[in-house]
Amino acid sequence: MSSALRYRFGDHDSEVRFSATVDSAFISSDSGALVVFDRNTAQLPIFEDExxxxxxxxxxxxxxxxxxxRILQRALDGGxxxxxxxxxxxxxxxxxxxxFSASLFMRGCRLILVPTSLLAMVDAAIGGKTAINLGGYxxxxxxxxxxxxxxxxxxxxxxxxxxxxxxxxxEVIKTALLGDRELLDILLKQSSRVTGRDPEVMEEIVRRCVAVKAGIVEGDPREAGNRAVLNLGHTFGHALEAETGYKLCSHGEAVAWGLMQAAVLSRALGLADPGYTATVRELLETYGFAPRFDGKPESIVKAMQVDKKKRRGKLRLVLQRGIGDTVLREVDPHLIVETLQDSARIFP
Ligand SMILES: NC(=O)c1ccc[n+]([C@@H]2O[C@H](COP(=O)([O-])OP(=O)(O)OC[C@H]3O[C@@H](n4cnc5c(N)ncnc54)[C@H](O)[C@@H]3O)[C@@H](O)[C@H]2O)c1
Known part of the structure; x- marks a missing residue:
């Protein structure tokens, strides 16, 4: 069965289609088409002749x-x-x-995405941000x-x-915290179906995540304001990844650790109650996230300060008053160090 959701990101309309088969017209164009894979996704059973x-x-x-x-040259050579x-x-x-390449080719050609990882389905393919890495960042x-x-x-x-x-x-857990209580219920009550990647429950989860992200991006397509809430847990998580040389944990574990630290800090600032922190912990533990960090809190805060979201010497963090109630706050770095120390005591 196939069904579609439609969103408007700035001047662009995007259609998100859920289906087990691809209509060949989906990737054809009279002006030529180029399909980009990586070596792993090129093996997936997706298109018969693309x-x-x-x-x-x-x-x-x-x-x-x-x-x-390489993409731009191949597009040019392929006519x-x-x-x-x-x-x-x-x-x-x-x-x-x-x-990124489609946005540059002939000042912008047509673009279709077929996300194949869970992260790409719920996050990277949705909302129009493109990127390449530069200078090691x-x-x-x-x-x-x-x-x-x-x-x-x-x-x-x-x-x-x-x-x-x-x-x-x-990212799915982050999305549930941002504002979908039914998603949160599914995650807590149907965890064995989720970890078993049952297609029915996974489609429901991905749909819900797409709806939450798209709803936020529609209101702020160029990240001038509220889109920043999508960074919940990420400033902590990126700092952990950077501080541990991207080796100690996966990106998911770093985000999970970051969600926990954001919850503890929200509690420390008097924004959230203990029930909220307990729910975040339960969600993370349900999915086997028990990320530890034995390093120095000061080094994490230092890594946070080089993060590009730094503002006037204070760190601007995404925090929550509760599930679905997200706020941006500038926080004194010393308080973050204290929170990380407390957190290590509370969640050893
Ligand atoms: N544009 C955005 O808004 C946005 C948001 C979040 C993340 N991102 C970016 O996304 C990237 C991370 O994405 P990712 O986690 O998908 O990493 P990835 O693209 O490196 O994929 C992870 C691995 O899984 C493999 N893979 C993907 N789908 C597969 C499948 N169905 N079966 C088997 N193997 C498969 C890939 O080949 C790769 O080896 C980062 O570069 C990050 O910056 C972008």
Whole structure:
């Protein structure tokens, strides 16, 4: 069965289609089409004959100028016109890179995304942010360029490695906290179906996550204000990843740890009550997230301060008064150090 949701991100309309099969017209264009994969997603049973294809190395290293240059050159050599189509089939890396390249080719050609990782389905493919990494930093160059269509087939998730599935679950839990109590209930009450990647429950989860993210982005397509709430848990999480050299934990574990720290800080600031912190902890533990950090709180705060969201010496963090009640607050770094120390005592 196929069904579609429609959103408007700035000047662009995006259609998100859920279906187990792809209509071949989906990726065809009279002006030519180029389909971009990575080596893993090129193996997935998606298209029978997708025409011109480019297969990149998997991983962040492809999200670079040279990755974009390869796509643009192949589009040019393949004779794509102004109305030609670039399709990205893969996780967040391929989606970000294909979208970045499409936004540049002939000043913007058609773009379709087929997200294949959970993180890309619920987050990266939705909302129009494109990016490449630059100078060793993530997402330092990019554009806003929403895909005209996004095709989601949750049965592809059964091929996804556990670590990558868990990465996506960090974002799913964040989305439930941002404002979908029914999603939160599903996560708490149907965890074995979720971890078993049951397609029915996964489609319900992805739909709900798309709706929450798209709703936020529709109101602030260029991140001038409220879109920042999507960073819940991420300022802590990115700092942990940077501080531990991206080796101690996966992105999902870092986000999960960040969600817990944001909850503890929300409580410490008197914004949230203990019931909220307990719910966040229960959700994270249900999905096996028990991320530990044995390092120095000061070093985490230092890593947070180099984060690009720093404002006038104070850190601007996304916190919550409760489920679905999110606020942005500038917080004194010393208070964050204290909170991390407390958190290590409370959640050893
Ligand atoms: N644009 C945005 O709004 C946004 C939001 C969040 C994250 N991102 C970006 O997304 C990227 C992370 O995305 P990711 O976690 O999907 O990483 P990824 O694209 O590297 O994919 C993870 C791994 O899973 C493999 N894979 C993907 N789908 C598969 C499937 N169905 N079966 C088997 N293997 C599969 C990939 O080949 C890769 O090896 C980061 O670069 C991040 O910056 C962008």
């Amino acid at each position: 025409g011109q294809r480019l297969v990149l190395a998997p991983g962040e290293s492809s999200k670079s100028w040279s990755g974009a240059r 794509l016109g102004r109305d030609g189509l670039i399709a990205g089939v893969g996780g967040g890396v391929v989606c970000d890179l294909a979208a 993530k997402n330092m160059a990019g554009t806003f360029y929403p895909a005209e269509r996004i095709w989601i087939n949750v049965s592809l998730l059964r091929h996804l490695p556990v670590r990558e599935f868990d990465s996506g679950m960090g």
